[in-house]
Amino acid sequence: xxxxxxxxxxxxxxxxxxxxxxxxxxxxxxxxxxxxxxxxxxxxxxxxxxxxxxxxxxxxxxxxxxxxxxxxxxxxxxxxxxxxxxxxxxxxxxxxxxxxxxxxxxxxxxxxx
Amino acid sequence: xxxxxxxxxxxxxxxxxxxxxxxxxxxxxxxxxxxxxxxxxxxxxxxxxxxxxxxxxxxxxxxxxxxxxxxxxxxxxxxxxxxxxxxxxxxxxxxxxxxxxxxxxxxxxx
Numbered sequence: 682x683x684x685x686x687x688x689x690x691x692x693x694x695x696x697x698x699x700x701x702x703x704x705x706x707x708x709x710x711x712x713x714x715x716x717x718x719x720x721x722x723x724x725x726x727x728x729x730x731x732x733x734x735x736x737x738x739x740x741x742x743x744x745x746x747x748x749x750x751x752x753x754x755x756x757x758x759x760x761x762x763x764x765x766x767x768x769x770x771x772x773x774x775x776x777x778x779x780x781x782x783x784x785x786x787x788x789x790x791x792x793x794x
Numbered sequence: 795x796x797x798x799x800x801x802x803x804x805x806x807x808x809x810x811x812x813x814x815x816x817x818x819x820x821x822x823x824x825x826x827x828x829x830x831x832x833x834x835x836x837x838x839x840x841x842x843x844x845x846x847x848x849x850x851x852x853x854x855x856x857x858x859x860x861x862x863x864x865x866x867x868x869x870x871x872x873x874x875x876x877x878x879x880x881x882x883x884x885x886x887x888x889x890x891x892x893x894x895x896x897x898x899x900x901x902x903x904x
Contacts, residue, residue: 683837685837712890714890721896722896723883723893723896723897724885724892724894726891729889729891731890736889736890737889737890771837771838775890779825779887779889779890780826780843780887782843783828784840785830785838786837787835787837
């Protein structure tokens with residue numbers, strides 16, 4: 682266990698659905714991240730939050746909407762997704778300084794029909 | 795080198811064999827190099843963070859070295875065991891974010 686949990690672990694949704702992914706960290710960290718891994722591609726950063734403020738948005742389409750209500754929780758709201766958005770979505774946290782070790786959750790496997 | 799590159803893409807060894815992987819990265823604006831071990835259906839597990847040229851880290855039978863001037867890192871596994879089977883990822887920092895390679899998939903058979 683890394684101290685980072687994600688729910689749900691698997692999600693199947695239609696293109697017109699709205700769903701949310703949840704991440705919670707129990708490590709007392711200040712920074713949280715969303716990464717995406719598509720088939721045969723490396724892990725790719727989506728968003729970074731530091732002290733609840735978004736510090737990076739890696740040109741992610743607006744159909745992905747992050748929310749960070751506090752330093753322990755991170756959400757990714759999904760709406761009108763496309764089949765090509767099917768991927769593994771990983772959450773991570775770190776103490777909050779560049780170069781810190783990032784601790785990952787197990788990911789949510791998303792399938793968009 | 796513009797991106798983080800790892801080789802080989804996959805590796806199949808027998809139990810007891812020693813093995814090593816390579817991670818190549820841009821040497822300019824280097825900050826830190828991370829190695830992760832990722833088993834299927836589990837969370838990526840942090841192995842090492844290295845920042846200084848010449849750094850060497852060791853954890854059990856796994857060790858890593860870093861050359862920031864030429865932009866590469868090696869990961870060594872001495873006497874591989876079936877439980878070492880996993881994907882090994884390396885990543886460099888770009889600010890807070892990590893830039894990952896595609897990983898080396900290791901399979902160790904008895």
